Amino acid sequence: MSIDPTSPVPKYAQLRDLLLEWIDETQLAVDGAVPSERELGLRYGLSRMTVRQTIDHLVAEGKLYRVPGKGTFLARPKIEMSLRMASFTEDMRARGFEPGAQDLARRIDPARGHVARMLDISPGSPVHHIERLRTADGEPMAIERSNIPLSVAPGLSEESLSGRSLYQLLEDDYGLLLDSGEQTIEAGLCDPTDARLLGLPTGSAVLLLQRRSFVNGTCVELAISTYRADRYQLHSTLDPRQ
Numbered sequence: 259m260s261i262d263p264t265s266p267v268p269k270y271a272q273l274r275d276l277l278l279e280w281i282d283e284t285q286l287a288v289d290g291a292v293p294s295e296r297e298l299g300l301r302y303g304l305s306r307m308t309v310r311q312t313i314d315h316l317v318a319e320g321k322l323y324r325v326p327g328k329g330t331f332l333a334r335p336k337i338e339m340s341l342r343m344a345s346f347t348e349d350m351r352a353r354g355f356e357p358g359a360q361d362l363a364r365r366i367d368p369a370r371g372h373v374a375r376m377l378d379i380s381p382g383s384p385v386h387h388i389e390r391l392r393t394a395d396g397e398p399m400a401i402e403r404s405n406i407p408l409s410v411a412p413g414l415s416e417e418s419l420s421g422r423s424l425y426q427l428l429e430d431d432y433g434l435l436l437d438s439g440e441q442t443i444e445a446g447l448c449d450p451t452d453a454r455l456l457g458l459p460t461g462s463a464v465l466l467l468q469r470r471s472f473v474n475g476t477c478v479e480l481a482i483s484t485y486r487a488d489r490y491q492l493h494s495t496l497d498p499r500q
């Protein structure tokens with residue numbers, strides 16, 4: 259396989275496909291080295307700039323990573339984010355990772371605009387605001403910002419969440435067994451605050467999630483979260499009857 263100079267597909271994009279094919283065919287192991295930019299340039303008759311563009315894209319996508327002075331290597335496969343109503347804890351355990359949470363902020367705020375509307379409560383009603391850095395095997399994965407009306411879980415601010423699942427706590431201590439939900443997921447760019455917490459360069463690709471969870475038609479949580487796009491991909495099974 260080689261680069262087709264007459265193709266309307268840009269050369270850096272052709273090289274991307276060739277490189278991914280090469281990784282697949284050679285069954286390159288995670289952390290295995292891909293050929294250097296110089297070698298790739300020579301092999302495919304491309305300028306160093308074009309090769310760098312391809313590698314930059316694959317790094318931004320989370321498929322490769324660079325080690326300065328050493329080279330470029332194959333990254334771990336992304337974690338599949340299931341589109342079920344599972345908690346972060348359940349999701350991570352199901353994938354063989356040890357879930358973790360680090361408290362970033364806990365406070366009670368009066369509900370304003372968007373939060374009040376989404377939770378379907380009057381503006382000014384008190385809401386628990388919980389910000390956590392979520393980790394898998396100690397590695398930062400996401401920042402979750404949960405908003406829970408005080409009325410549904412009055413004593414929540416006194417309870418420790420360290421090493422504890424929020425969903426489990428809501429069920430055990432408040433009898434809140436989530437029975438429905440809705441979620442939107444969109445692409446975004448990481449702002450400086452989240453980038454620092456997630457250990458990413460500012461402007462990295464992220465997935466922005468907004469989830470509302472309900473018990474008997476009452477919204478009990480509005481979560482607005484930032485997930486690393488270099489570590490997550492969405493996965494759903496498709497059923498033509500639904």
Ligand code: GLP
Pocket residue numbers: 344345346347348357402404422423424425426467469479480481483
């Ligand atoms: C998921 C949801 C969040 C929710 C969290 C609870 O990640 N997107 O809305 O707050 O699970 O996770 P846990 O029960 O592990 O604290």
